[in-house]
Each structure stands twice: as structure tokens, then as C-alpha cells.
Amino acid sequence: MFGDLMGMMGKLKETQKKVEETKKRLDTVTLVQKNMDESISVQISANKQIIDLQISEKMKSSSSLESELKEVLNQALQEAGKIQEAELAAVAKDGLPNIPGLDKMFR
Template sequence: MFGDLMGMMGKLQETQKKIEETKKRLDTVLVDEQSSDGLLKVTLTANRAIKSLSIDDSLLEDKEQLGDYLILVLNKAIEKATNVNETELAAVAKDGMPNIPGMF
């Protein structure tokens, strides 16, 4: 009984370590998004940190239009990055979970 419990605890600790390593790796995974006309481009990490932003000069003439572009493109990029992040972390967590009867 206690051997099983200790084994599960060890597996959980190992999984936690893999999750932390995956989070660090996701800082190096880049997600690109751009407006449909290519006037605004953004690159985020899979941990949703903005790495670069490219704005065409024509957008600088209209603050409202620039704001609209930023909102649309950033939201799409954040959604993509979140999907990558959640998929990667879920795979690591699922793979590392001990087989506990009644949990799944």
C-alpha cells in the first residue's frame, strides 16, 4: 500500500518537473500572426509574451485603425499561443499522471 503511494508521489514529482521544463521550453516556441493585409505582424512565445511587433507606416496615420488592428491581431496571436501552451502542458500532465483507480 505505502509502496504504491510512494510510487505515485514520485511519479507526481517527476511530472511536475517535466511540466516546469515544458513551461521553460515554451518560452522558445514562437507563434506568428498578422493582419489579413500584412500591415501588422506580431510574434509571441507560446507562454504569451510578445517578442516582436511590426507596424506598417500607413497604420501610423490613423490611431483608431491602428488600435483596431492591434486588438484583432493580438487576440488571434494570444489564442494561438494559448492553444499551443495548453496542448503541450496537457500532454505532459496526462503522460505523467499515475494510474489512480476512479480518477479517469
């Protein structure tokens, strides 16, 4: 019984290490999101950190800047979240023991 428990603990530690490595790797995965006329562009990491934000001169004086910026940022964050979720779920699935319902925690 304790052998199984010790093996499970070792597997959990290994999975935790892989999750941390995946999080570090996700810092290097980037995506670019733009609005329709490409007057706003945001580059974001899969860990949801803004790397670069560009706003064209014509958009800077636009009354719709705030709403356009929110939309582009939300789209970028949503896409980054999908990448992050898929990567971390794959690591967790490979490393965690088969416990009923555990797979639903990573969705």
C-alpha cells in the same frame, strides 16, 4: 499501500519537473500573427510573451490601429494558448496517475 503512495508521489514530482521543462521549452516556440493586409505583425512565444511587434507607417496614422492591434494580439494569444495547452496536457497525461476526471483539468 504506502509503497503505492510513495510511487505516486515520485511520479507527481517527476511530472512537475517535466511541466517546468516544457514551460521553459515553450519560451523557444514562437509564432507570428498578422492582420489581413500585413500592416501589423506580432511575434509571440507559446508562453504568451510578446517578442516583437511591427506596425507599418500607414497603419500608425490609421484610426483603426487600436482595433486592428487588439484583433491581431488576441489571435496570437489564442494560437499560443492552444500550443501551450496541448504541450502541457501531453506532459500531464503521461505523468499523472489514472484518476477519474483528472484529464478534464487540463483542457
